[in-house]
Amino acid sequence: MIEYLPLFLFAAVCLALMLGYPVAFTLAGVALIFAGLGILLGHFEPNLLLALPDRLYGTLTNVTLIAVPLFVFMGVMLERSRLAEDLLNNMARAFGRLPGGLGISVILVGTLLAASTGIVGATVVTMGLMSLPAMLKRGYSPELATGTICATGTLGQIIPPSIALVLLGDVLSGAYQQSQLAQSIYNSEPISVGDLFIGALVPGLLLVVMYLAYLIFTAWRAPNLAPAGDDEKPEWGAFLSSLIPPILLILLVLGSILSGAATPTEAAGVGALGALVLALFKGKLSKAVLTDVVQSSTRITAMVFAILIGASLFSLVFRGLGGETLVHQLFDGLPGGVFTATLLVMLVIFLLGFILDFIEITFVVVPIIAPVLFTMGVDPLWLGIMIAINLQTSFLTPPFGFALFYLRGVAPDSVSTGQIYRGVVPYIVIQLSLLTLLAMKPEIVSWLPDLLRN
Incomplete structure (x- = not known):
């Protein structure tokens, strides 16, 4: 029974998080x-805790x-x-005069x-406030409208520059370096955030195409669900001036990043400066706005690093209790191998995405399973993108999908929570289809990535 303490630790953390306790302190x-x-059972070496400060x-x-913090600021x-x-x-x-045109625009x-x-909450809330009333007024199905907005908002998880990919890249890099066999297989070059950015581009754009294909097919098959409008002709000058920046x-x-001229961290600094310049040219940069942006960025960054510190302690104790060895034995005993x-x-x-946030899964689950899979010969880059897309579904899966909560907070009372839940189901199927592909x-x-290396 003592050897199963790591599993009890993992279960206790999940239970405490489901009860609503703060993630980092939990x-x-x-x-x-x-x-x-x-320590009381003689199954943990107390000196391991001395490694925590380092x-x-x-x-x-x-x-x-x-x-x-730079990408958050941006x-x-x-x-x-x-x-x-x-x-x-x-x-x-x-696009408004086309069936489903407003949805395509969204x-x-x-x-x-x-x-x-790269911030899911900001995208979902912004699109919900701006586009949901217009889509409902035009006669869009509430399910189709809300599902499209929620799913589109989650694209910030996989399309770089993504904060999720930054965090995932750092965790996978550490897990990769722990796996001696993986280093020998992959020439001792750990996966980087830049690798994940490059590897996520094609899958991310493919996911966008699949979203568009679904919406266009739905509008063609059932025009009453996504009717065309009688919008004014576009002012192409205004269109280009809003699109080009x-x-x-x-x-x-x-x-x-792709050209190798800058690391992701350096590129984040460029993006933060670029966002400041765009706000200045639009006349939206003021002391009040800058203060608000800095305070919001600080809160989000502090939350991320607090969770990371808590996850470091969890990971240390999990390994000290023999958790990594237990996971190795579990995977080695499975039929079908890799x-x-x-x-x-x-x-x-x-399944954890139904109850946990992507940050919690990234910091708690990935460090446990990634070294084992690397040792079994799984490609680190491929695994990182698969996990990123899988984590993206955690924003859409009821009952605790954060994108659903974000939209529920800004949606009119005429839209029920059930309609929002039903609306995201086709997009969850699309994401799972991409994972299968x-x-x-x-x-x-x-x-x-291979093309750019050559």
Whole structure:
């Protein structure tokens, strides 16, 4: 029974999180309780806790994680500059006369916002406030309208620059370095955030195409669900003036990474400065706005790092109790080898997405399973993208999908929670279909990184 303490630790953390306790303190507090229990039972070495200060210092001085506050600042500043509002209005005029045109505009604008901000909550709330009333007024099905907005908002998880990919890249890099066999297989080069950014581009754009295909097919099959409008003719000058700035910012940030001219952290600094310049040119930059953006960025960053510190303690205690050895034994005993192990991991992450946030899964689950899968020969880049897309579904899966909560908070009372839940189901199926496609065709992930290396 003592050897199963790591599993009890994991279950206790999940239970405490479901009860609503703060994530960072739950991870650290439950870990310390189990460390004490392990010491009493002679199953935990107390000196292991002496390694915690060095781990925390390494976390807080991690150059890769400096990108987090910079990307957060960039996203919040773009949200406050109302860039999306002008872009959506002009995009709706361009496509509004087509069946499903307003929905197409929402997906395209959401894609640009995802590539500009990478913050799911900001995108869902912004698109919900701006586009949901217009879609309902035009006669869109509430399910189709809310599902499209929620799913589009989650694109910030997979389309770079994404805060989720920054955090996931750092965790996977640490897990990779722990796996000696994986290092020998993959030439001792750990996965980086830049690798994840490049590898996520094609799958992310493919997901956008699948969203658009579903919406266009629905509008063609049942025009009453997404009727065309009688919008005014687009003013192409205004359209281009609202479209070009975010595209230039995206090209500046991603182009510097893809070309090798800048690291993701350096590119994040460029993006933050670019967002300031855009806000200045739009006349939205003031002392009050800047103060609000800095305060919001500080709160979000502090939350992320507090969870990371708690997760570091959890990871240390989990390994000290023999958790990694237990997971190795579990995976080695599975029939089907690597395929079954990977399928089980994807299924567990998907199910945990019903009750846990992506940050919690990234910091708690991924460090446990990634070293084992790397040792079994799983490609680190492919695994990272698969996990990222899987985590994206955690924002959509009821009952605790955060995108659903964000939209519920700004949706009119005429839209029921049940309609929002039903609306996201087709998009969850699309995301799972993409996961299946990537499992069958891993070269979709590796094609662009291999091309840029050569």
